[in-house]
Amino acid sequence: MSEQIIDIKELKADIVDGDQILKGLNLKINAGEIHAIMGPNGSGKSTLSKILSGHPAYEITDGAIDFQGKDLVDMEADERANSGLFMAFQYPLEIAGVNNLEFLRMAYNSKQKYLGLEEADPLDFDDLIEEKLSLLNMKSDFLDRNLNEGFSGGEKKKNEILQMLVLNPKLVVLDEIDSGLDVDALRAVAAGINAYKSEGNAVLMITHYQRLLDYVKPDFVHILSGGKIVKSGDSSLALEVEKEGYDLLAA
Amino acid sequence: MQLEEKKKKEIEFLEKVFRAGSSTVSSISPIADKQKKAVERISELGFPNRKIEDWKYYDFSPILDNFLSLDTCKITQIEKESLKDFLFPECEKNLLVTVNGHFSEKLSNFSFSKEDISILNFNDAEQLKNYQGVNELVEKYFAEGIEDESNFFKACNTALMSNAFLLKVKEGVQLEETLQILHISNEHCFNQTRSLIHLGKNSKINLIVTYVGLAEIPFVNNAVIETVLEEGSELVLDKIQDDTQKGILLYDLKAKLLKNSRFEYSSLNLKANSSRDKISVDIDEEGAHADINGLYILNGERKAHNVITVNHNVENSTSSQLFKGILSDRARAEFNGAINVARDANGTDAEQMNRHLVLSDEAHVDSRPQLNILADDVKCAHGSTIGDLEEDEIFYLLSRGIKKDDALAMLTLSFCDEVIQKVKVESARQHIKNMALENLDTQMHKANIVHNLR
Numbered sequence: 001m002s003e004q005i006i007d008i009k010e011l012k013a014d015i016v017d018g019d020q021i022l023k024g025l026n027l028k029i030n031a032g033e034i035h036a037i038m039g040p041n042g043s044g045k046s047t048l049s050k051i052l053s054g055h056p057a058y059e060i061t062d063g064a065i066d067f068q069g070k071d072l073v074d075m076e077a078d079e080r081a082n083s084g085l086f087m088a089f090q091y092p093l094e095i096a097g098v099n100n101l102e103f104l105r106m107a108y109n110s111k112q113k114y115l116g117l118e119e120a121d122p123l124d125f126d127d128l129i130e131e132k133l134s135l136l137n138m139k140s141d142f143l144d145r146n147l148n149e150g151f152s153g154g155e156k157k158k159n160e161i162l163q164m165l166v167l168n169p170k171l172v173v174l175d176e177i178d179s180g181l182d183v184d185a186l187r188a189v190a191a192g193i194n195a196y197k198s199e200g201n202a203v204l205m206i207t208h209y210q211r212l213l214d215y216v217k218p219d220f221v222h223i224l225s226g227g228k229i230v231k232s233g234d235s236s237l238a239l240e241v242e243k244e245g246y247d248l249l250a251a
Numbered sequence: 252m253q254l255e256e257k258k259k260k261e262i263e264f265l266e267k268v269f270r271a272g273s274s275t276v277s278s279i280s281p282i283a284d285k286q287k288k289a290v291e292r293i294s295e296l297g298f299p300n301r302k303i304e305d306w307k308y309y310d311f312s313p314i315l316d317n318f319l320s321l322d323t324c325k326i327t328q329i330e331k332e333s334l335k336d337f338l339f340p341e342c343e344k345n346l347l348v349t350v351n352g353h354f355s356e357k358l359s360n361f362s363f364s365k366e367d368i369s370i371l372n373f374n375d376a377e378q379l380k381n382y383q384g385v386n387e388l389v390e391k392y393f394a395e396g397i398e399d400e401s402n403f404f405k406a407c408n409t410a411l412m413s414n415a416f417l418l419k420v421k422e423g424v425q426l427e428e429t430l431q432i433l434h435i436s437n438e439h440c441f442n443q444t445r446s447l448i449h450l451g452k453n454s455k456i457n458l459i460v461t462y463v464g465l466a467e468i469p470f471v472n473n474a475v476i477e478t479v480l481e482e483g484s485e486l487v488l489d490k491i492q493d494d495t496q497k498g499i500l501l502y503d504l505k506a507k508l509l510k511n512s513r514f515e516y517s518s519l520n521l522k523a524n525s526s527r528d529k530i531s532v533d534i535d536e537e538g539a540h541a542d543i544n545g546l547y548i549l550n551g552e553r554k555a556h557n558v559i560t561v562n563h564n565v566e567n568s569t570s571s572q573l574f575k576g577i578l579s580d581r582a583r584a585e586f587n588g589a590i591n592v593a594r595d596a597n598g599t600d601a602e603q604m605n606r607h608l609v610l611s612d613e614a615h616v617d618s619r620p621q622l623n624i625l626a627d628d629v630k631c632a633h634g635s636t637i638g639d640l641e642e643d644e645i646f647y648l649l650s651r652g653i654k655k656d657d658a659l660a661m662l663t664l665s666f667c668d669e670v671i672q673k674v675k676v677e678s679a680r681q682h683i684k685n686m687a688l689e690n691l692d693t694q695m696h697k698a699n700i701v702h703n704l705r
């Protein structure tokens with residue numbers, strides 16, 4: 001049996017001082033697997049990804065998250081990231097005045113430090129980045145710019161994948177990485193995901209469309225609705241959703 | 252009792268200024284005239300108080316409390332070595348140094364010809380005689396506004412200035428390199444620095460003016476700069492105030508912009524116990540543009556006051572103001588920025604933005620933007636924000652494994668970046684960033700950040 005990456009049990013979570021969004025969610029992901037989550041707008045998909053990565057706007061009220069033997073609930077966001085969790089944002093933020101390359105280097109070195117490893121030699125790091133850039137078909141100009149500042153929607157998504165490749169996490173949660181991408185960008189992003197993917201790690205993709213799944217084939221597809229996984233299946237479930245819509249499936 | 256004490260100090264202050272002012276009159280007649288007028292005005296006005304609109308939020312007691320020994324304002328021996336932290340390699344060849352308000356020939360050096368750019372000492376009557384038009388410049392532009400009660404300290408400077416200089420850029424001369432003007436204080440004194448900067452037609456110069464305190468003793472730095480930009484000229488003036496934590500800085504800048512001239516100004520207040528910047532820009536002819544920026548980073552009990560006035564006196568001119576402040580602990584900031592558009596000044600395009608990042612509940616900001624528009628066909632925009640760091644931005648950095656302290660430092664620095672980028676000299680930008688980080692909350696892991704951020 002392959003190594004377990006994450007085990008989410010009966011997870012309940014609220015918006016701090018607000019409504020309950022997740023209402024007893026269960027999900028288990030093993031190494032080497034690709035999972036896709038689909039679900040209606042407002043069903044809690046982005047909330048799930050933010051809760052996993054430790055966003056302070058949400059609080060877990062019940063349930064457990066086991067991430068590689070560690071209890072995720074007690075970990076700060078930076079610690080989760082350094083332990084190998086990566087979330088690509090549905091809406092990546094623009095941060096003026098923070099240089100993209102410096103940011104990547106900071107993030108990379110934070111992880112190295114956390115793991116008790118040496119910080120990257122700047123030249124080696126540049127080589128590492130160059131390789132990832134060409135895989136994503138990104139110009140190196142992006143490195144000189146400020147973090148996502150003035151990036152187009154598609155460029156922001158590619159930048160998320162670039163970060164993912166540089167940090168090489170154990171589990172990635174990709175929140176609508178495919179939205180707003182043109183055909184070429186979608187291919188580049190898919191190439192990035194497939195290059196990342198190995199037997200030792202796992203992918204959780206949140207998406208509304210089949211088109212990404214044509215390039216990155218999921219082993220499991222789940223439907224999230226009303227804060228719970230209401231249905232799980234193989235890749236054919238996504239096609240069903242595309243054809244039938246959520247109303248019929250939930251019924 | 253306390254009030255009596257205060258009155259006594261005010262009188263002592265006035266007497267000293269009066270006595271010293273009467274004995275330091277220049278031998279050049281138009282300068283002497285203005286100095287006499289200043290001394291007269293000082294005795295008429297008396298010590299200023301908070302009833303004067305521009306000084307509403309200002310606390311005068313540190314000035315009065317610190318014994319102001321006018322006598323010790325003299326040039327002292329300083330080795331260039333001790334200045335190295337404040338010198339920018341890009342300006343190595345063009346450096347003007349004053350020590351406690353006195354010009355230091357030994358520490359200064361210039362690569363340009365005296366013909367192109369002249370630096371004339373107001374004390375040197377012989378030298379001034381040889382330059383045509385100096386009297387006219389002084390009459391027209393020197394010590395403007397000293398009769399106004401809000402300009403009391405400018406009047407003091409005019410009365411007491413020991414070593415003012417005139418920087419004159421000849422018509423058509425464009426200096427590519429940047430000239431650094433370094434004002435050093437290392438005595439417990441009431442320091443007057445003064446300059447009149449004249450840009451001839453179509454000339455261009457970049458200046459970086461730094462105020463530095465070398466000793467951790469209280470002093471008051473009373474600085475005045477007046478500048479005139481003739482038609483088509485361009486002045487970039489970056490002011491870095493790098494005084495010790497005990498310095499009290501009064502700063503008065505007046506700029507006059509003539510046809511199609513361009514003035515880019517940035518004020519960076521990084522240290523000092525308290526600073527007050529009074530900046531007034533007069534756009535007196537068409538087509539001119541003024542770009543006025545400021546950054547202040549305050550912690551502890553420190554204070555910064557910015558009193559900015561941009562006057563659009565004629566048609567078709569533009570201006571923009573961007574002031575940013577970061578406050579922590581019990582710091583206080585005042586931003587008082589006015590845009591005045593005269594009745595005939597149609598086609599004015601003016602904007603003003605003032606942003607504060609307030610990192611502590613006990614810090615306090617008074618932001619007073621003022622638009623006084625008398626013309627009809629005008630584009631004016633202004634905005635002001637006071638806030639904390641964005642939670643989502645912090646989270647974005649944390650989610651990439653960056654520690655919270657580092658994330659806060661990065662974001663705070665990124666808040667400053669917009670203003671820091673206006674500074675033309677690369678090593679000065681780096682210096683400002685380092686200073687900014689030093690000033691930011693002590694809990695931040697600055698060593699790590701300084702190392703990692705360019």
Ligand SMILES: Nc1ncnc2c1ncn2[C@@H]1O[C@H](COP(=O)(O)OP(=O)(O)OP(=O)(O)O)[C@@H](O)[C@H]1O
Nearest residue numbers: 015018021039040041042043044045046047048057
């Ligand atoms: N910080 C918040 N404050 C208030 N409401 C919130 C907050 N975060 C999420 N919600 C609400 O929780 C619900 C779930 O939001 P979420 O963003 O997780 O949906 P989603 O499944 O990702 O939807 P979409 O497919 O449109 O991206 C929505 O009704 C949303 O308005």
Ligand SMILES: [Mg+2]
Nearest residue numbers: 045046047090
């Ligand atoms: Mg979403």
